[in-house]
Amino acid sequence: MIVFSAVEKRYDDHVVLSELDFTVSAGEHVCLIGPSGSGKTTILRLLMTLEAADGGTIHVGGECLTHMLRGGRLVPADEKHVREVRKRIGMVFQQFNLFPNMTVRGNLVEAPTRVLGLSGDEANARAVELLELVGLSEKIDAHPTRLSGGQQQRVAIARALAMRPDVLLLDEVTSALDPELVAGVLTLLRDIGERTDITILCVTHEMGFAQDFAHRVLMFDGGRVIEDAPPSKLFAQPDHQRTRDFLRAVIDRA
Amino acid sequence: MPVPSSVLAAAAPVWDWGYALEVLPDLLRALVVTIEITLLGSALAMALGLVIAVLRRARIPVLDQVVWAFVEVVRSTPLLVQIFFLFIVAPRFGLTLSAFLVGVLALGVHYACYTSEVYRAGIDAVPRGQWEAATALSLPHSRTWTAVILPQALPRVLPALGNYVISMFKEVPLLLAIGVVEVVNAAREAGSQTFRFVEPYTIAGLLFLALSYPASMLVRRLERRVGTV
Numbered sequence: 001m002i003v004f005s006a007v008e009k010r011y012d013d014h015v016v017l018s019e020l021d022f023t024v025s026a027g028e029h030v031c032l033i034g035p036s037g038s039g040k041t042t043i044l045r046l047l048m049t050l051e052a053a054d055g056g057t058i059h060v061g062g063e064c065l066t067h068m069l070r071g072g073r074l075v076p077a078d079e080k081h082v083r084e085v086r087k088r089i090g091m092v093f094q095q096f097n098l099f100p101n102m103t104v105r106g107n108l109v110e111a112p113t114r115v116l117g118l119s120g121d122e123a124n125a126r127a128v129e130l131l132e133l134v135g136l137s138e139k140i141d142a143h144p145t146r147l148s149g150g151q152q153q154r155v156a157i158a159r160a161l162a163m164r165p166d167v168l169l170l171d172e173v174t175s176a177l178d179p180e181l182v183a184g185v186l187t188l189l190r191d192i193g194e195r196t197d198i199t200i201l202c203v204t205h206e207m208g209f210a211q212d213f214a215h216r217v218l219m220f221d222g223g224r225v226i227e228d229a230p231p232s233k234l235f236a237q238p239d240h241q242r243t244r245d246f247l248r249a250v251i252d253r254a
Numbered sequence: 255m256p257v258p259s260s261v262l263a264a265a266a267p268v269w270d271w272g273y274a275l276e277v278l279p280d281l282l283r284a285l286v287v288t289i290e291i292t293l294l295g296s297a298l299a300m301a302l303g304l305v306i307a308v309l310r311r312a313r314i315p316v317l318d319q320v321v322w323a324f325v326e327v328v329r330s331t332p333l334l335v336q337i338f339f340l341f342i343v344a345p346r347f348g349l350t351l352s353a354f355l356v357g358v359l360a361l362g363v364h365y366a367c368y369t370s371e372v373y374r375a376g377i378d379a380v381p382r383g384q385w386e387a388a389t390a391l392s393l394p395h396s397r398t399w400t401a402v403i404l405p406q407a408l409p410r411v412l413p414a415l416g417n418y419v420i421s422m423f424k425e426v427p428l429l430l431a432i433g434v435v436e437v438v439n440a441a442r443e444a445g446s447q448t449f450r451f452v453e454p455y456t457i458a459g460l461l462f463l464a465l466s467y468p469a470s471m472l473v474r475r476l477e478r479r480v481g482t483v
Protein backbone atom coordinates (compact mmCIF):
# COMPACT_ATOMS: atom_id res chain seq x y z
CA MET A 1 0.00 0.00 0.00
CA ILE A 2 2.84 2.36 0.86
CA VAL A 3 6.24 2.08 -0.75
CA PHE A 4 9.16 4.37 0.03
CA SER A 5 12.17 3.84 -2.17
CA ALA A 6 15.42 5.69 -1.73
CA VAL A 7 13.56 8.67 -0.34
CA GLU A 8 15.62 11.66 0.58
CA LYS A 9 14.55 14.76 2.45
CA ARG A 10 16.70 17.74 3.33
CA TYR A 11 16.06 21.05 5.04
CA ASP A 12 18.71 23.28 3.50
CA ASP A 13 21.80 21.14 4.01
CA HIS A 14 20.45 19.24 6.97
CA VAL A 15 19.71 15.72 5.71
CA VAL A 16 16.68 14.35 7.57
CA LEU A 17 16.00 11.25 5.51
CA SER A 18 18.44 9.55 3.19
CA GLU A 19 18.00 6.48 1.05
CA LEU A 20 14.93 5.56 3.06
CA ASP A 21 13.22 2.33 1.98
CA PHE A 22 10.25 0.68 3.58
CA THR A 23 6.90 -0.75 2.61
CA VAL A 24 3.58 -1.12 4.35
CA SER A 25 1.00 -3.60 3.10
CA ALA A 26 -2.69 -2.91 2.75
CA GLY A 27 -4.50 -3.11 6.05
CA GLU A 28 -1.32 -3.22 8.05
CA HIS A 29 -0.83 -1.18 11.23
CA VAL A 30 2.70 0.07 11.46
CA CYS A 31 4.07 2.08 14.35
CA LEU A 32 7.08 4.34 13.91
CA ILE A 33 9.22 4.84 16.96
CA GLY A 34 12.54 6.53 17.46
CA PRO A 35 14.26 9.42 19.17
CA SER A 36 13.16 13.01 18.73
CA GLY A 37 14.35 14.51 15.48
CA SER A 38 14.83 11.15 13.78
CA GLY A 39 12.41 12.10 11.00
CA LYS A 40 9.19 10.29 11.98
CA THR A 41 6.94 13.29 11.48
CA THR A 42 8.75 14.07 8.26
CA ILE A 43 7.76 10.68 6.87
CA LEU A 44 4.09 11.31 7.59
CA ARG A 45 4.31 14.81 6.16
CA LEU A 46 5.84 13.48 2.97
CA LEU A 47 3.00 10.98 2.66
CA MET A 48 0.40 13.66 3.34
CA THR A 49 2.13 15.78 0.67
CA LEU A 50 2.67 18.58 3.15
CA GLU A 51 6.32 18.36 2.13
CA ALA A 52 7.94 17.33 -1.12
CA ALA A 53 10.69 14.74 -1.21
CA ASP A 54 14.11 15.79 -2.51
CA GLY A 55 14.84 12.38 -3.98
CA GLY A 56 13.46 8.89 -4.44
CA THR A 57 9.86 7.86 -4.98
CA ILE A 58 6.83 7.28 -2.79
CA HIS A 59 3.90 5.13 -3.91
CA VAL A 60 0.53 4.92 -2.24
CA GLY A 61 -1.97 2.32 -3.39
CA GLY A 62 -0.03 1.74 -6.60
CA GLU A 63 0.01 5.46 -7.44
CA CYS A 64 3.13 7.52 -7.36
CA LEU A 65 2.99 10.56 -5.08
CA THR A 66 6.25 12.08 -6.09
CA HIS A 67 6.23 11.63 -9.85
CA MET A 68 3.86 11.34 -12.75
CA LEU A 69 3.97 10.22 -16.35
CA ARG A 70 4.01 12.94 -18.92
CA GLY A 71 4.77 12.22 -22.55
CA GLY A 72 6.04 8.76 -21.58
CA ARG A 73 8.54 10.19 -19.10
CA LEU A 74 8.53 10.36 -15.35
CA VAL A 75 8.47 13.97 -14.19
CA PRO A 76 8.02 15.46 -10.72
CA ALA A 77 4.36 15.44 -9.73
CA ASP A 78 2.45 18.67 -10.18
CA GLU A 79 -0.19 20.06 -7.85
CA LYS A 80 -3.07 18.48 -9.76
CA HIS A 81 -1.58 15.01 -9.65
CA VAL A 82 -0.71 15.30 -5.98
CA ARG A 83 -4.25 16.40 -5.22
CA GLU A 84 -5.68 13.24 -6.77
CA VAL A 85 -3.46 10.85 -4.82
CA ARG A 86 -3.86 12.86 -1.61
CA LYS A 87 -7.57 12.05 -1.39
CA ARG A 88 -6.74 8.46 -0.43
CA ILE A 89 -4.76 9.60 2.61
CA GLY A 90 -5.97 11.04 5.89
CA MET A 91 -3.99 12.50 8.74
CA VAL A 92 -4.56 13.25 12.41
CA PHE A 93 -2.25 15.81 13.98
CA GLN A 94 -0.73 16.15 17.40
CA GLN A 95 -2.48 19.50 17.86
CA PHE A 96 -5.84 18.31 16.41
CA ASN A 97 -6.08 21.30 14.04
CA LEU A 98 -9.86 21.37 13.99
CA PHE A 99 -11.37 24.36 12.23
CA PRO A 100 -12.43 26.63 15.12
CA ASN A 101 -14.74 28.69 12.92
CA MET A 102 -16.98 25.69 12.24
CA THR A 103 -19.04 23.46 14.50
CA VAL A 104 -18.11 19.83 14.95
CA ARG A 105 -20.62 19.00 12.24
CA GLY A 106 -19.09 21.62 9.97
CA ASN A 107 -15.66 20.11 10.46
CA LEU A 108 -16.98 16.69 9.53
CA VAL A 109 -19.07 17.56 6.48
CA GLU A 110 -16.79 20.18 4.93
CA ALA A 111 -14.43 17.92 2.98
CA PRO A 112 -16.88 15.11 2.14
CA THR A 113 -19.21 17.61 0.48
CA ARG A 114 -16.54 19.82 -1.10
CA VAL A 115 -14.03 17.19 -2.12
CA LEU A 116 -15.94 13.92 -2.51
CA GLY A 117 -19.10 15.59 -3.75
CA LEU A 118 -21.42 14.02 -1.19
CA SER A 119 -24.81 15.62 -0.75
CA GLY A 120 -25.46 17.48 2.47
CA ASP A 121 -27.66 14.64 3.74
CA GLU A 122 -25.13 11.96 2.94
CA ALA A 123 -22.30 13.88 4.56
CA ASN A 124 -24.44 14.58 7.58
CA ALA A 125 -25.38 10.93 7.97
CA ARG A 126 -21.71 10.05 7.79
CA ALA A 127 -20.91 12.69 10.45
CA VAL A 128 -23.60 11.35 12.77
CA GLU A 129 -22.36 7.79 12.34
CA LEU A 130 -18.73 8.72 12.97
CA LEU A 131 -19.51 10.81 16.02
CA GLU A 132 -21.30 7.83 17.41
CA LEU A 133 -18.21 5.74 16.78
CA VAL A 134 -15.99 8.22 18.62
CA GLY A 135 -18.58 8.64 21.38
CA LEU A 136 -19.41 12.32 20.86
CA SER A 137 -22.89 12.25 19.35
CA GLU A 138 -24.15 14.92 21.70
CA LYS A 139 -21.41 17.35 20.65
CA ILE A 140 -22.38 17.54 17.00
CA ASP A 141 -23.37 21.20 17.16
CA ALA A 142 -20.71 22.27 19.63
CA HIS A 143 -17.77 24.43 18.70
CA PRO A 144 -14.39 22.68 18.85
CA THR A 145 -13.01 25.31 21.22
CA ARG A 146 -15.59 24.19 23.79
CA LEU A 147 -14.30 20.61 23.79
CA SER A 148 -11.57 19.05 25.88
CA GLY A 149 -8.36 18.02 24.15
CA GLY A 150 -9.43 14.41 24.14
CA GLN A 151 -12.78 15.27 22.62
CA GLN A 152 -11.14 17.48 20.02
CA GLN A 153 -8.81 14.69 19.05
CA ARG A 154 -11.75 12.28 18.69
CA VAL A 155 -13.46 14.76 16.39
CA ALA A 156 -10.23 15.11 14.42
CA ILE A 157 -10.10 11.34 14.03
CA ALA A 158 -13.73 11.30 12.90
CA ARG A 159 -13.00 14.10 10.46
CA ALA A 160 -10.16 12.13 8.89
CA LEU A 161 -12.30 8.99 8.69
CA ALA A 162 -15.15 10.90 7.05
CA MET A 163 -13.05 10.99 3.89
CA ARG A 164 -12.91 7.16 3.89
CA PRO A 165 -9.14 7.15 3.38
CA ASP A 166 -7.21 4.04 2.41
CA VAL A 167 -4.32 5.20 4.54
CA LEU A 168 -4.54 6.94 7.91
CA LEU A 169 -1.54 8.77 9.33
CA LEU A 170 -1.40 9.42 13.07
CA ASP A 171 1.32 11.71 14.40
CA GLU A 172 1.63 11.40 18.17
CA VAL A 173 -2.08 11.96 18.46
CA THR A 174 -2.09 11.61 22.23
CA SER A 175 1.00 13.57 23.19
CA ALA A 176 -0.81 16.90 23.53
CA LEU A 177 -3.44 15.37 25.80
CA ASP A 178 -3.77 15.38 29.55
CA PRO A 179 -2.67 11.97 30.86
CA GLU A 180 -6.15 10.93 31.93
CA LEU A 181 -7.50 11.47 28.39
CA VAL A 182 -4.85 9.41 26.61
CA ALA A 183 -6.30 5.98 27.31
CA GLY A 184 -9.69 6.85 25.85
CA VAL A 185 -8.22 8.00 22.55
CA LEU A 186 -5.98 4.94 22.33
CA THR A 187 -8.96 2.67 22.95
CA LEU A 188 -10.76 4.44 20.14
CA LEU A 189 -7.82 3.84 17.82
CA ARG A 190 -7.72 0.15 18.69
CA ASP A 191 -11.42 0.03 18.01
CA ILE A 192 -10.97 1.65 14.60
CA GLY A 193 -8.10 -0.68 13.85
CA GLU A 194 -10.32 -3.67 14.51
CA ARG A 195 -13.41 -2.42 12.72
CA THR A 196 -11.84 -1.14 9.52
CA ASP A 197 -9.26 -2.33 7.05
CA ILE A 198 -7.57 1.05 6.78
CA THR A 199 -3.81 0.97 6.52
CA ILE A 200 -2.51 2.85 9.54
CA LEU A 201 0.88 4.44 9.96
CA CYS A 202 1.30 5.70 13.46
CA VAL A 203 4.05 7.69 15.16
CA THR A 204 3.83 7.15 18.89
CA HIS A 205 5.70 7.24 22.16
CA GLU A 206 3.08 4.99 23.77
CA MET A 207 4.96 1.71 23.70
CA GLY A 208 2.13 -0.18 25.36
CA PHE A 209 -0.18 0.91 22.59
CA ALA A 210 2.35 0.06 19.89
CA GLN A 211 2.76 -3.38 21.43
CA ASP A 212 -0.86 -4.40 20.99
CA PHE A 213 -1.92 -2.21 18.09
CA ALA A 214 0.91 -2.61 15.62
CA HIS A 215 1.48 -5.51 13.30
CA ARG A 216 4.94 -4.17 12.79
CA VAL A 217 7.14 -1.59 14.48
CA LEU A 218 9.81 0.41 12.69
CA MET A 219 12.60 1.82 14.78
CA PHE A 220 14.06 5.00 13.28
CA ASP A 221 17.35 6.59 13.92
CA GLY A 222 19.29 9.11 11.90
CA GLY A 223 16.70 9.08 9.12
CA ARG A 224 16.90 5.35 8.55
CA VAL A 225 14.97 2.29 9.63
CA ILE A 226 17.40 0.50 11.88
CA GLU A 227 15.02 -2.19 13.00
CA ASP A 228 11.82 -3.55 11.54
CA ALA A 229 10.02 -6.30 13.43
CA PRO A 230 6.70 -7.34 14.94
CA PRO A 231 6.21 -5.71 18.34
CA SER A 232 6.56 -9.01 20.17
CA LYS A 233 10.07 -9.32 18.79
CA LEU A 234 11.13 -5.69 18.77
CA PHE A 235 10.11 -4.92 22.33
CA ALA A 236 11.28 -8.24 23.80
CA GLN A 237 14.50 -8.91 21.95
CA PRO A 238 15.65 -5.94 19.89
CA ASP A 239 18.60 -6.68 17.62
CA HIS A 240 20.23 -3.30 17.94
CA GLN A 241 21.86 -1.60 20.85
CA ARG A 242 20.32 1.73 19.74
CA THR A 243 16.86 0.22 19.98
CA ARG A 244 17.58 -1.16 23.42
CA ASP A 245 18.86 2.21 24.61
CA PHE A 246 15.89 4.02 23.16
CA LEU A 247 13.36 1.64 24.72
CA ARG A 248 15.05 1.86 28.07
CA ALA A 249 15.00 5.67 27.91
CA VAL A 250 11.30 5.70 27.03
CA ILE A 251 10.43 3.29 29.79
CA ASP A 252 12.47 5.26 32.32
CA ARG A 253 10.62 8.41 31.37
CA ALA A 254 7.21 6.76 31.78
CA MET B 255 1.05 97.30 13.35
CA PRO B 256 -0.91 94.86 15.51
CA VAL B 257 -4.52 95.70 16.02
CA PRO B 258 -5.53 95.62 19.67
CA SER B 259 -7.78 92.68 20.25
CA SER B 260 -10.30 94.87 22.02
CA VAL B 261 -10.79 96.80 18.78
CA LEU B 262 -11.40 93.57 16.79
CA ALA B 263 -13.82 92.33 19.39
CA ALA B 264 -15.71 95.55 19.17
CA ALA B 265 -15.83 95.46 15.38
CA ALA B 266 -17.33 91.96 15.22
CA PRO B 267 -18.11 89.24 17.74
CA VAL B 268 -15.63 86.39 17.83
CA TRP B 269 -18.43 83.98 17.27
CA ASP B 270 -21.52 84.94 15.31
CA TRP B 271 -24.31 82.43 15.80
CA GLY B 272 -26.40 83.79 12.98
CA TYR B 273 -23.56 83.41 10.53
CA ALA B 274 -22.73 79.96 11.88
CA LEU B 275 -26.28 78.77 11.19
CA GLU B 276 -26.12 80.33 7.77
CA VAL B 277 -23.06 78.31 6.65
CA LEU B 278 -24.15 75.10 8.33
CA PRO B 279 -26.32 73.71 5.48
CA ASP B 280 -23.47 74.05 2.97
CA LEU B 281 -21.10 72.32 5.36
CA LEU B 282 -23.55 69.51 6.01
CA ARG B 283 -23.96 68.97 2.28
CA ALA B 284 -20.19 68.81 2.01
CA LEU B 285 -20.12 66.38 4.91
CA VAL B 286 -22.38 64.04 2.95
CA VAL B 287 -19.89 64.17 0.06
CA THR B 288 -17.06 63.48 2.50
CA ILE B 289 -18.89 60.49 3.93
CA GLU B 290 -19.70 59.17 0.47
CA ILE B 291 -16.07 59.37 -0.56
CA THR B 292 -14.99 57.70 2.69
CA LEU B 293 -17.43 54.83 2.34
CA LEU B 294 -16.68 54.18 -1.32
CA GLY B 295 -12.95 54.62 -0.78
CA SER B 296 -13.02 52.27 2.21
CA ALA B 297 -14.95 49.65 0.28
CA LEU B 298 -12.30 49.82 -2.43
CA ALA B 299 -9.46 49.77 0.11
CA MET B 300 -10.89 46.72 1.87
CA ALA B 301 -11.57 44.76 -1.29
CA LEU B 302 -8.33 45.64 -3.06
CA GLY B 303 -6.29 45.23 0.10
CA LEU B 304 -7.62 41.72 0.53
CA VAL B 305 -6.84 40.88 -3.09
CA ILE B 306 -3.30 42.19 -2.65
CA ALA B 307 -2.80 40.23 0.58
CA VAL B 308 -4.06 36.97 -0.93
CA LEU B 309 -2.03 37.46 -4.12
CA ARG B 310 1.10 38.11 -2.11
CA ARG B 311 0.53 35.02 -0.01
CA ALA B 312 0.14 32.93 -3.18
CA ARG B 313 3.67 34.00 -4.19
CA ILE B 314 3.06 33.87 -7.90
CA PRO B 315 6.38 34.70 -9.58
CA VAL B 316 6.61 38.11 -11.33
CA LEU B 317 3.10 39.10 -10.25
CA ASP B 318 4.30 39.00 -6.67
CA GLN B 319 7.18 41.37 -7.41
CA VAL B 320 4.93 43.70 -9.39
CA VAL B 321 2.39 43.88 -6.56
CA TRP B 322 5.16 44.35 -4.01
CA ALA B 323 6.71 47.22 -5.99
CA PHE B 324 3.33 48.88 -6.41
CA VAL B 325 2.60 48.71 -2.70
CA GLU B 326 6.03 50.10 -1.82
CA VAL B 327 5.69 53.01 -4.25
CA VAL B 328 2.26 53.92 -2.94
CA ARG B 329 3.37 53.68 0.66
CA SER B 330 6.48 55.76 0.06
CA THR B 331 4.89 58.71 -1.71
CA PRO B 332 2.52 61.38 -0.37
CA LEU B 333 -1.17 60.80 -0.87
CA LEU B 334 -1.44 64.31 -2.26
CA VAL B 335 1.00 63.47 -5.03
CA GLN B 336 -1.04 60.40 -5.87
CA ILE B 337 -4.20 62.48 -6.00
CA PHE B 338 -2.62 64.99 -8.38
CA PHE B 339 -1.14 62.18 -10.39
CA LEU B 340 -4.51 60.53 -10.97
CA PHE B 341 -6.22 63.83 -11.63
CA ILE B 342 -3.71 65.27 -14.04
CA VAL B 343 -1.92 62.31 -15.57
CA ALA B 344 -4.79 59.89 -16.02
CA PRO B 345 -6.59 62.11 -18.58
CA ARG B 346 -3.42 62.01 -20.72
CA PHE B 347 -4.12 58.31 -21.10
CA GLY B 348 -7.69 59.03 -22.12
CA LEU B 349 -9.05 58.36 -18.66
CA THR B 350 -10.97 61.42 -17.61
CA LEU B 351 -12.56 61.08 -14.21
CA SER B 352 -14.55 63.45 -12.09
CA ALA B 353 -12.75 64.89 -9.09
CA PHE B 354 -15.09 62.87 -6.89
CA LEU B 355 -14.08 59.63 -8.58
CA VAL B 356 -10.40 60.52 -8.51
CA GLY B 357 -10.83 61.05 -4.78
CA VAL B 358 -12.43 57.66 -4.27
CA LEU B 359 -9.82 55.91 -6.39
CA ALA B 360 -6.81 57.67 -4.93
CA LEU B 361 -7.91 57.15 -1.34
CA GLY B 362 -9.07 53.60 -2.02
CA VAL B 363 -5.86 52.49 -3.71
CA HIS B 364 -3.66 54.34 -1.23
CA TYR B 365 -5.34 52.76 1.75
CA ALA B 366 -5.47 49.34 0.07
CA CYS B 367 -1.70 49.29 0.33
CA TYR B 368 -2.04 49.69 4.08
CA THR B 369 -5.04 47.42 4.61
CA SER B 370 -3.20 44.71 2.67
CA GLU B 371 -0.62 44.70 5.45
CA VAL B 372 -3.36 44.41 8.04
CA TYR B 373 -4.87 41.48 6.20
CA ARG B 374 -1.44 39.93 5.84
CA ALA B 375 -0.91 40.06 9.59
CA GLY B 376 -4.36 38.56 10.13
CA ILE B 377 -3.69 35.77 7.65
CA ASP B 378 -0.26 35.06 9.13
CA ALA B 379 -1.83 34.78 12.56
CA VAL B 380 -3.87 31.76 11.46
CA PRO B 381 -1.82 28.77 12.64
CA ARG B 382 -0.01 26.73 10.03
CA GLY B 383 -1.88 23.67 11.30
CA GLN B 384 -5.06 25.07 9.79
CA TRP B 385 -3.53 25.10 6.33
CA GLU B 386 -2.16 21.63 6.88
CA ALA B 387 -5.49 20.26 8.08
CA ALA B 388 -7.14 21.73 4.99
CA THR B 389 -4.51 20.13 2.77
CA ALA B 390 -4.86 16.80 4.56
CA LEU B 391 -8.57 16.92 3.77
CA SER B 392 -7.77 17.75 0.13
CA LEU B 393 -9.79 20.95 0.29
CA PRO B 394 -9.31 23.01 -2.84
CA HIS B 395 -7.23 26.15 -2.42
CA SER B 396 -10.13 28.49 -2.96
CA ARG B 397 -12.21 26.69 -0.36
CA THR B 398 -9.34 26.71 2.12
CA TRP B 399 -9.27 30.48 1.81
CA THR B 400 -12.98 31.12 1.98
CA ALA B 401 -14.02 28.50 4.53
CA VAL B 402 -11.00 28.13 6.77
CA ILE B 403 -8.44 30.93 6.62
CA LEU B 404 -10.42 34.11 6.02
CA PRO B 405 -13.20 33.36 8.52
CA GLN B 406 -10.47 33.10 11.15
CA ALA B 407 -8.36 36.01 9.92
CA LEU B 408 -11.02 38.63 9.20
CA PRO B 409 -12.66 39.13 12.60
CA ARG B 410 -9.29 39.89 14.10
CA VAL B 411 -8.45 42.57 11.55
CA LEU B 412 -11.78 44.42 11.74
CA PRO B 413 -10.61 46.93 14.38
CA ALA B 414 -7.50 47.81 12.38
CA LEU B 415 -9.58 48.22 9.24
CA GLY B 416 -11.99 50.42 11.18
CA ASN B 417 -9.13 52.67 12.22
CA TYR B 418 -8.12 53.07 8.59
CA VAL B 419 -11.66 54.08 7.67
CA ILE B 420 -11.46 56.83 10.30
CA SER B 421 -8.05 57.96 9.03
CA MET B 422 -9.37 58.07 5.51
CA PHE B 423 -12.34 60.14 6.61
CA LYS B 424 -9.96 62.70 8.04
CA GLU B 425 -7.84 62.76 4.90
CA VAL B 426 -10.69 63.47 2.50
CA PRO B 427 -9.99 67.24 2.85
CA LEU B 428 -6.80 66.70 0.83
CA LEU B 429 -9.17 66.44 -2.13
CA LEU B 430 -9.79 70.18 -1.95
CA ALA B 431 -6.60 70.35 -3.98
CA ILE B 432 -8.51 69.05 -6.97
CA GLY B 433 -11.70 70.97 -6.22
CA VAL B 434 -13.85 68.38 -4.47
CA VAL B 435 -16.35 70.22 -2.31
CA GLU B 436 -15.77 68.35 0.91
CA VAL B 437 -16.14 69.91 4.34
CA VAL B 438 -12.94 71.95 4.54
CA ASN B 439 -13.29 73.19 1.00
CA ALA B 440 -16.87 74.24 1.70
CA ALA B 441 -15.72 76.06 4.81
CA ARG B 442 -13.02 77.84 2.90
CA GLU B 443 -15.47 78.87 0.22
CA ALA B 444 -17.96 80.22 2.73
CA GLY B 445 -15.21 82.10 4.53
CA SER B 446 -13.74 83.64 1.43
CA GLN B 447 -17.09 85.22 0.57
CA THR B 448 -17.54 86.86 3.96
CA PHE B 449 -13.95 87.04 5.15
CA ARG B 450 -15.10 85.31 8.31
CA PHE B 451 -13.32 82.01 8.72
CA VAL B 452 -13.71 81.25 12.39
CA GLU B 453 -17.24 79.88 12.21
CA PRO B 454 -16.92 77.73 9.08
CA TYR B 455 -13.58 76.19 10.06
CA THR B 456 -14.69 75.59 13.62
CA ILE B 457 -17.85 73.90 12.44
CA ALA B 458 -15.82 71.86 9.96
CA GLY B 459 -13.60 70.67 12.76
CA LEU B 460 -16.55 69.88 14.98
CA LEU B 461 -18.22 67.87 12.26
CA PHE B 462 -15.11 65.69 11.93
CA LEU B 463 -14.90 65.34 15.68
CA ALA B 464 -18.58 64.45 15.96
CA LEU B 465 -18.12 61.49 13.63
CA SER B 466 -14.53 60.41 14.27
CA TYR B 467 -14.76 60.27 18.01
CA PRO B 468 -17.78 57.94 18.32
CA ALA B 469 -16.36 55.89 15.47
CA SER B 470 -13.07 55.34 17.26
CA MET B 471 -14.95 54.49 20.46
CA LEU B 472 -16.80 51.87 18.44
CA VAL B 473 -13.55 50.49 17.08
CA ARG B 474 -12.14 50.31 20.56
CA ARG B 475 -15.12 48.28 21.72
CA LEU B 476 -14.73 46.02 18.73
CA GLU B 477 -11.07 45.58 19.67
CA ARG B 478 -12.03 44.39 23.10
CA ARG B 479 -14.53 41.98 21.60
CA VAL B 480 -12.36 40.29 19.01
CA GLY B 481 -8.85 40.95 20.30
CA THR B 482 -6.21 42.26 17.97
CA VAL B 483 -3.76 40.60 15.69
Ligand SMILES: Nc1ncnc2c1ncn2[C@@H]1O[C@H](COP(=O)(O)OP(=O)(O)OP(=O)(O)O)[C@@H](O)[C@H]1O
Nearest residue numbers: 011012014016034035036037038039040041042043
Ligand atom coordinates in the same frame (compact mmCIF):
# COMPACT_ATOMS: atom_id res chain seq x y z
N1 LIG C 1 10.40 22.93 8.52
C1 LIG C 1 11.61 22.50 8.93
N2 LIG C 1 12.69 23.25 8.68
C2 LIG C 1 13.91 22.83 9.07
N3 LIG C 1 14.15 21.70 9.71
C3 LIG C 1 13.11 20.91 9.99
C4 LIG C 1 11.78 21.27 9.62
N4 LIG C 1 10.95 20.29 10.02
C5 LIG C 1 11.71 19.37 10.62
N5 LIG C 1 13.01 19.73 10.60
C6 LIG C 1 14.13 18.96 11.15
O1 LIG C 1 14.05 17.64 10.63
C7 LIG C 1 14.42 16.70 11.60
C8 LIG C 1 13.35 15.64 11.72
O2 LIG C 1 12.18 16.24 12.22
P1 LIG C 1 10.87 15.40 12.54
O3 LIG C 1 9.85 16.38 12.98
O4 LIG C 1 10.53 14.54 11.39
O5 LIG C 1 11.34 14.51 13.77
P2 LIG C 1 10.48 13.55 14.66
O6 LIG C 1 11.12 12.20 14.54
O7 LIG C 1 9.06 13.64 14.33
O8 LIG C 1 10.76 14.11 16.10
P3 LIG C 1 9.78 14.23 17.36
O9 LIG C 1 9.78 12.89 18.03
O10 LIG C 1 10.44 15.27 18.22
O11 LIG C 1 8.45 14.66 16.86
C9 LIG C 1 14.66 17.46 12.88
O12 LIG C 1 16.05 17.58 13.03
C10 LIG C 1 14.04 18.79 12.65
O13 LIG C 1 14.76 19.80 13.31
Ligand SMILES: [Mg+2]
Nearest residue numbers: 040041042172
Ligand atom coordinates in the same frame (compact mmCIF):
# COMPACT_ATOMS: atom_id res chain seq x y z
MG1 LIG D 1 7.32 14.37 15.35
